[in-house]
Amino acid sequence: MINEEKYKELKAYCAARNIELIAVSKKQPNEKIQYLYDLGHRDFGENRVEELQNKCHLFPDDIRWHFIGHLQSKKVKLFEPIPYLIHSVDRHKLLEVLDKEGAKRDQKINILIQVKIAKEDSKYGFTFKEAEKTIDNLIKEDQYSHLALKGVMAMATFTDNEGQVQSEFISLAKFMVEMRKKHTDSPKSLEVLSIGMSNDYSIAADAGGNMVRIGSAIFGPRKYD
Numbered sequence: 001m002i003n004e005e006k007y008k009e010l011k012a013y014c015a016a017r018n019i020e021l022i023a024v025s026k027k028q029p030n031e032k033i034q035y036l037y038d039l040g041h042r043d044f045g046e047n048r049v050e051e052l053q054n055k056c057h058l059f060p061d062d063i064r065w066h067f068i069g070h071l072q073s074k075k076v077k078l079f080e081p082i083p084y085l086i087h088s089v090d091r092h093k094l095l096e097v098l099d100k101e102g103a104k105r106d107q108k109i110n111i112l113i114q115v116k117i118a119k120e121d122s123k124y125g126f127t128f129k130e131a132e133k134t135i136d137n138l139i140k141e142d143q144y145s146h147l148a149l150k151g152v153m154a155m156a157t158f159t160d161n162e163g164q165v166q167s168e169f170i171s172l173a174k175f176m177v178e179m180r181k182k183h184t185d186s187p188k189s190l191e192v193l194s195i196g197m198s199n200d201y202s203i204a205a206d207a208g209g210n211m212v213r214i215g216s217a218i219f220g221p222r223k224y225d
Helices: 004-016 030-038 049-056 073-078 092-105 128-140 162-182 201-207
Strands: 020-024 043-046 064-067 085-089 109-114 147-153 192-194 211-214
Touching (some): 004 020, 043 049, 049 064, 049 073, 073 092, 092 147, 147 162, 162 201
Parallel strands (some): 020 043, 020 211
């Protein structure tokens, strides 16, 4: 099953630092998710719309499903229900589609703005300049009135160079400090700094991250790739 000892270690580590632990359950069998649920865990992350939809109806309603993968605009309408938090909002078109979907369903959709900090073309996200402008518009609510901004998310470069990963995380943490100073009247819009995965969560925590997305360290190898 899952690595229960490692999970409890991670849970204690995160609790001591006031970090929210998202168990990344993508490509994992339902039995492992159920096992972790029975241990009391409630926040799970998926990166494919169809897989999330198949899973979410098999488990109790108190699970908070996080969508963490690259989201195609055309698949937003397939969400039923809308996830608790969509981490990977990485472009203006997606903002527009999510806002329209929120209006259609008469609900606010919780989102994180994805910022590109990695030195890899395969990673998505707004530049810092684009992210700042987008955050300004979201908080002022003159645009996207059916979206609820909760913070930002990013993925570091996939590398063994811990110094580079640290530098990338710190750059985003500094950006968050600037945004929080700029928007002191809207603290709930900039609460979440979602950085760090199985291989770099401790670096993320030291940089100031308060949400980590951990999969293989908890669940072990994926069922399929």
